[in-house]
Amino acid sequence: MKLLxxxxxxxxxAGGAAAITTVPAHADNGDGNVACNSGxxxxxxxxxxxxxxxxxxNADMQHNNDYYWDPANNRQSSIKLMDTAGSFWNRDTECAIxxxxxxxxxxxxxTFTAPRGWKxxxxxxxxxxxxxxHSRC
Amino acid sequence: xxxxxxxxxxxxRSSRNRLWILPLFLLTACSTPTAPAPAAVVVPTPTVRxxxxxQPYDAFxxxxxxxxxAAVLVERDRCMxxxxxxxxxxxxxxxxxxxxxxxxxxxxxxGATSAVEARRRGFGRDVPAEPPAVRSTSQKFSDAMDRxxxxxxxxxxxxxxxxxxxxxxxGNQLRMxxxxxxxxxxxxxxxxxxxxxxxxxxxxxKTPDVRTFGIPFGNAGPEPSPGWDKRGVLQVRPANPxxxxxxxxxESALAAAWYDCTTTAGWPRFQLTRALALQxxxxxxxxxxxxxxxxxxxxxxxxxxxxxxxx
Numbered sequence: 096m097k098l099l100x101x102x103x104x105x106x107x108x109a110g111g112a113a114a115i116t117t118v119p120a121h122a123d124n125g126d127g128n129v130a131c132n133s134g135x136x137x138x139x140x141x142x143x144x145x146x147x148x149x150x151x152x153n154a155d156m157q158h159n160n161d162y163y164w165d166p167a168n169n170r171q172s173s174i175k176l177m178d179t180a181g182s183f184w185n186r187d188t189e190c191a192i193x194x195x196x197x198x199x200x201x202x203x204x205x206t207f208t209a210p211r212g213w214k215x216x217x218x219x220x221x222x223x224x225x226x227x228x229h230s231r232c
Numbered sequence: 233x234x235x236x237x238x239x240x241x242x243x244x245r246s247s248r249n250r251l252w253i254l255p256l257f258l259l260t261a262c263s264t265p266t267a268p269a270p271a272a273v274v275v276p277t278p279t280v281r282x283x284x285x286x287q288p289y290d291a292f293x294x295x296x297x298x299x300x301x302a303a304v305l306v307e308r309d310r311c312m313x314x315x316x317x318x319x320x321x322x323x324x325x326x327x328x329x330x331x332x333x334x335x336x337x338x339x340x341x342x343g344a345t346s347a348v349e350a351r352r353r354g355f356g357r358d359v360p361a362e363p364p365a366v367r368s369t370s371q372k373f374s375d376a377m378d379r380x381x382x383x384x385x386x387x388x389x390x391x392x393x394x395x396x397x398x399x400x401x402x403g404n405q406l407r408m409x410x411x412x413x414x415x416x417x418x419x420x421x422x423x424x425x426x427x428x429x430x431x432x433x434x435x436x437x438k439t440p441d442v443r444t445f446g447i448p449f450g451n452a453g454p455e456p457s458p459g460w461d462k463r464g465v466l467q468v469r470p471a472n473p474x475x476x477x478x479x480x481x482x483e484s485a486l487a488a489a490w491y492d493c494t495t496t497a498g499w500p501r502f503q504l505t506r507a508l509a510l511q512x513x514x515x516x517x518x519x520x521x522x523x524x525x526x527x528x529x530x531x532x533x534x535x536x537x538x539x540x541x542x543x
Contacts, residue, residue, distance in 0.1 A: 123455050126367060133374050134367030152365055153472060156357045156452055188320065188366045188377070191301065191331050196414070199441035200499075201355035201490065202343055204414045205334045205407060210301065210400050212381065225415075231362045232329075 125150030129166045135186045136229060138163075140174060142181040142216045149176045156195065156228030180226050184214040190232035196225040203227075287336060288511035291522050294332025294403050296533035300388065300396060301331075303536030306543050307384030308377070315376045319463045323364045332403045337410070337507040342500040343491065350491035354479020355442050359452045362472040370465040388535045395528050402521050409514035413507045422499045429493035435486055442490065447482040 131137035131150060140147035140163050147163035155161065158177040165172045185192045194207040194217075206225060207217070217224055309321040334341070344350035368374070385392040418426065423440045430436070430445075437444040452475045460467040479487065494500060515522065 126369060128369060130369070132367065132369045133377060134365055152367065152469065153456065154359050154362055155455075156359050156477075189305070189363050193331075195357065197355075197357070198414050199439075199443065200343070200418060200494070201442040201487070202341070202414055203357045204341070204411075206411070207404055207407070208331050208400060210297075210331075210396065213400075228357065228359075230360045231365075232360075 123151050123153050123155060124164065125152055131184050131186055133186055134188050136192055136231070137184040137186060138176055138180040138226075139182040139184075140172075140179060142218060144182050144184060144214070147172050147174065149180075151229070154228075154230040156230065158227050158229075177227055178225050180217050180224050182215060183209060183217050185209045185211060187211060187231060193230045194226050195228040195230065197227045287508060288515040289335045289337075289406055291515055291526070292332065292335060292403055292406055293526055293529055293533075294335060296529050297396065297399055297403070298329055298331050299533045299540075300392070300529070300536045303388060303539040304381065304384045306540055307387050308380045310543075311380035311383050312376060315380065317373060317376060317464070317466070319466050319468060320366060322463075323366065323468055332407070335403070335406055335410075337504060337511070339500055339504055341507070342503040343494070344487065347488045347491050350487040351484040352479075354450055354477065354483040354487045356450055356452065356477030356479060356483075358477050359475040361474040364471050365469045366466055367460070367469070368466045373465055387539060388532050389528075391528075392532055395525060395532060398521075399525050399529050402518065402525060405518065406511075406514055410507055410510055413503050413510060418499065422494075422497050422502065425497045426493045426499065429496060430486075430489055433489040433493070435489055442486065445486055447486055448480045449483050450477060450479040452477045 125135040125137070126132055127150075129148075131144075131148070134152065136151040137144075138149045138151075139145055146167050147165055149161055149163050159175060161176040163172040163174050163176060164170075180194075183192075183194070188211070191211060192209045192213075193205045194209065195203055196206045197203050217226075309324075312318070313321045339345050344353055382393070385396070389395070417423075418440045426440050427437065435445050437446075456472045456475075460469045
């Protein structure tokens, strides 16, 4: 899917996507390389593993503090990972990854379990690409 | 926090070789009547699955997917060791558990179940403990992983990968069917009394959204520092302990009030009832897929059990 429609969706979400926590950005960016390498947990903004990406080694239940990396321009994007992920690649060597969402009433729930090696479009997870965190195993 | 001999999952690293006991128990307790009972095995405490009342989603055997995944790890790591990557076998495969436990809905799925718990938890979520991780940028390693994963699955059956993939999809479909229970806004017949109750306790907002009461939220503590050990072309990171979420004092107070007011209004009970009704409808709608795949998953899990026992 092209970037502009996704950006429109992000802006539409922005009003209701207030952060549940206030922790500053942290340093888990996987190995820092553009490629999604063995052991990494990789989120992408586009539906087809496109340009904007965010890699992790660890679990993170605070996606509101995570921003995509834009390798085409070699800089951090201003788009948050929370509720915007379009595709995903689980290259964790040990674990299935659970993707979590949180409701306005404060309930956390799993939206998707991605087994080891799973790669693809996250639209099946929810119409709004909802994600607030991910956990390993 | 985990002790030096504990991987953060409540079991010592030296006990990994005994982790096959759990899959053995699950399989024999829940599936083929011909499966022999494991002799001289210390049976662990029965899982929630066995003890809890039955629900429509019990027809989906996510627990067996975990057994299969554990066997694939064992076989894959054995294959990788032969390919000159013994590191995975050395750290030991960490069997997944509870990949689909959330399909079993209880009152706890819809927030705290007591005011004390609500105050302690706030509205955040603990970061669960994590097993060790392995990383590599080596293409040769990546290729070996792909090959060994395929071979490990092939040992379980000719279509093992495809069947697992379809069963994961089915589990995620079941989960998606419950999404409205979590994601839909609170209807006015609950929202009006809940907001009035909260106002009486000093928390004012126009919408039943915990983010609109103007309170600061807590966090789950700092990200663990990597601490990677270099082993050949790989780097290995030990297990991370769980990181508890720590709410702010205002958040704790709101959470306790939220528990009181929503429970009095009957909101969690409504959610649970709705979830169970949706489960019944969804199982009916997906019965052909469940009937097609579940027997094959049971068969694969039986084979997985054999593989694990042979390690």
